[in-house]
Amino acid sequence: MGFEPTNRGNDLQLFKLSLSTGGLGSSKPNWKNRTLFHGDNLDFLRAMNSNTVDLIATDPPFNKGRDFHATPDSLSKGASFQDRWSWEKDVHQEWVDQITDDFPNVMNVIEGSRSSYGDDMGAFLCFMAVRLLAMRRVF
DSSP: OEEEEEEEETTEEEEEEEOSOOOOSOSSOSSOSSEEEOSOHHHHHHHSOTTOOSOOOOOOOOOOSOEEEOOTTSTTTTOEEEOOOOHHHHOOHHHHHHHHHHOHHHHHHHHHHHHHHOHHHHHHHHHHHHHHHHHHHHO
C-alpha cells in the first residue's frame, strides 16, 4: 500500500490511498507529517505502519438513524451519508472474523448489543470496532 499526493497547499498535503500490499512491520512512518487523509479511515489506517501515529482526530458517525447532507456552500457540496446501519449491508465478514479471532471480548459486546438493541446497533459497533482496533495498532 502506498500514498499518492493528490493536491499540495501550504505545508499540508492531501493524499489518496493507492491500494496494493501492506508494509505494517516497520515503526517508521510511511507517510509525511502534517498529512490530511480524505476517505474511509479504515483503508488509510490499514496502509500505515504500526506505532507511527501520535494523534488521531476523527469525526465518526454516531448511529443517529438519520440522513445527513453537506450544505450547498461547503467544500463537500452534494455529499451525503446515511447514519443508519444494517448487519447484512454494512458489516463485512472479514471484520467479524478479525474481531472474533483477535479480540473475542469485543465481539461479545457487539453480539450482546445485537441481541439487546438490534442488528443496527451491532452493525454500528462492528463498524467502529474494526476502525478503533486499527487506530490502536498505529498509535
